[in-house]
Amino acid sequence: MNKTRQNIIQKSIELFNEQGVVNVRIRDIADALAISTGNLTYHYKTKQDLMHSVYRYMIKTLEEMSIGNQLMMPGRGALHVVRGYLEYITKFRFFYQDTLEIIRAYPELAKSHHQQVEQEKAIIKNLLYRAIGKGEIKGEAFPGLYDSLAHSIWMTLHFWLTQQAIRGEAEDKLEKGLLMIANLIYPYATEQGVGVFLKMQGELTH
Amino acid sequence: MNKTRQNIIQKSIELFNEQGVVNVRIRDIADALAISTGNLTYHYKTKQDLMHSVYRYMIKTLEEMSIGNQLMMPGRGALHVVRGYLEYITKFRFFYQDTLEIIRAYPELAKSHHQQVEQEKAIIKNLLYRAIGKGEIKGEAFPGLYDSLAHSIWMTLHFWLTQQAIRGEAEDKLEKGLLMIANLIYPYATEQGVGVFLKMQGELTH
DNA sequence: GTCTATAGAGTGATAGAC
DNA sequence: GTCTATCACTCTATAGAC
Numbered sequence: 503m504n505k506t507r508q509n510i511i512q513k514s515i516e517l518f519n520e521q522g523v524v525n526v527r528i529r530d531i532a533d534a535l536a537i538s539t540g541n542l543t544y545h546y547k548t549k550q551d552l553m554h555s556v557y558r559y560m561i562k563t564l565e566e567m568s569i570g571n572q573l574m575m576p577g578r579g580a581l582h583v584v585r586g587y588l589e590y591i592t593k594f595r596f597f598y599q600d601t602l603e604i605i606r607a608y609p610e611l612a613k614s615h616h617q618q619v620e621q622e623k624a625i626i627k628n629l630l631y632r633a634i635g636k637g638e639i640k641g642e643a644f645p646g647l648y649d650s651l652a653h654s655i656w657m658t659l660h661f662w663l664t665q666q667a668i669r670g671e672a673e674d675k676l677e678k679g680l681l682m683i684a685n686l687i688y689p690y691a692t693e694q695g696v697g698v699f700l701k702m703q704g705e706l707t708h
Numbered sequence: 709m710n711k712t713r714q715n716i717i718q719k720s721i722e723l724f725n726e727q728g729v730v731n732v733r734i735r736d737i738a739d740a741l742a743i744s745t746g747n748l749t750y751h752y753k754t755k756q757d758l759m760h761s762v763y764r765y766m767i768k769t770l771e772e773m774s775i776g777n778q779l780m781m782p783g784r785g786a787l788h789v790v791r792g793y794l795e796y797i798t799k800f801r802f803f804y805q806d807t808l809e810i811i812r813a814y815p816e817l818a819k820s821h822h823q824q825v826e827q828e829k830a831i832i833k834n835l836l837y838r839a840i841g842k843g844e845i846k847g848e849a850f851p852g853l854y855d856s857l858a859h860s861i862w863m864t865l866h867f868w869l870t871q872q873a874i875r876g877e878a879e880d881k882l883e884k885g886l887l888m889i890a891n892l893i894y895p896y897a898t899e900q901g902v903g904v905f906l907k908m909q910g911e912l913t914h
Numbered sequence: 915g916t917c918t919a920t921a922g923a924g925t926g927a928t929a930g931a932c
Numbered sequence: 933g934t935c936t937a938t939c940a941c942t943c944t945a946t947a948g949a950c
Contacts, residue, residue: 522812524730527925541934543927601874602805606728616876650891654860661867668807668866670822685856689895733943747916749945
């Protein structure tokens with residue numbers, strides 16, 4: 503991938519994040535890069551082509567974060583993984599804020615994103631079961647409860663920035679998102695786990 | 709408000725729900741009603757005018773539901789209020805699915821919606837405190853916990869249909885939303901409250 | 915109030931020179 | 933690879949007849 507193509511992808515993400523995907527025209531991206539629209543459409547024949555490349559870049563970035571590997575790292579807690587996700591979502595917030603709009607306009611991305619979501623939920627469930635194993639949270643009180651909890655955590659992550667934007671809140675409160683997720687888990691903490699939780703809460707509220 | 713204006717509002721909501729606000733053109737609404745676009749723009753000079761009227765209708769409908777009054781009704785549980793909200797959201801799902809898009813395109817609606825959101829959250833907190841009073845859930849373990857819980861419940865309500873659409877799930881699972889909210893509250897249930905919860909869960913899973 | 919016809923503004927995509 | 937110029941299309945909004 504040459505320099506121009508890279509620049510286009512980067513600038514697209516930047517503008518998408520600022521203005522939303524539909525409000526960014528091919529011409530805006532070209533102008534921001536001080537190139538012509540003819541040049542841009544030489545590299546990406548259609549806006550759909552561009553979107554697909556942006557999406558691929560997004561997935562590649564996630565893979566490089568290799569959540570899975572962090573998961574296996576001893577000594578790094580679940581909080582660290584969750585924080586990584588929130589940072590990722592912030593970096594590609596255009597996608598999380600406009601997901602529906604995007605998959606309506608580019609339906610080919612929908613299927614790919616469905617898989618993405620299921621993976622994310624699986625990782626969260628994994629983290630929960632590991633926390634049970636480590637004695638940080640209690641066993642599942644009845645079947646489906648931790649499925650439901652994982653779903654709630656996933657929703658909180660996915661819609662965190664969206665709800666901020668809807669409520670007209672500033673976009674700099676990553677810690678509040680973490681705290682909310684911590685609070686979802688808190689009631690399931692064992693006595694040992696409560697200690698971990700309170701320490702975490704102390705860190706988050708300062 | 710005459711018949712034509714009413715028809716336009718109703719059909720707009722119908723089409724918005726099906727296709728998303730930006731994908732519905734003035735012409736589509738006129739065609740669906742078998743009237744001319746000239747006629748439609750005679751009644752609503754701009755699309756913005758139309759949106760504002762649709763929004764007013766939406767708020768009016770919510771007021772008529774008078775959540776507040778149901779709240780005061782003895783014998784009708786919180787579950788009933790939550791179900792009412794989910795039904796309302798389903799009826800105006802275009803707004804909940806495209807909230808950001810809408811308030812970006814029609815910024816005057818943003819402020820009104822901010823107030824709306826704060827009211828919703830206040831109602832939820834109220835329900836939680838009433839549940840404490842009735843001995844159904846425990847007292848707040850530390851300050852801010854039930855604020856956080858109320859926020860989680862609000863997010864679940866607001867984004868329920870959005871996450872269904874994103875995940876490519878069918879739109880007929882109102883009970884799953886209720887169950888998820890019930891599960892958010894479950895760990896705070898008192899021994900008395902657990903009974904209520906299990907009964908509710910039984911109803912929801914059949 | 916309702917219609918037809920069309921102006922006018924915006925935007926994605928293309929053609930052809932350099 | 934990059935540019936300028938422009939086509940072709942979509943959609944909102946308006947004008948004027950009935």
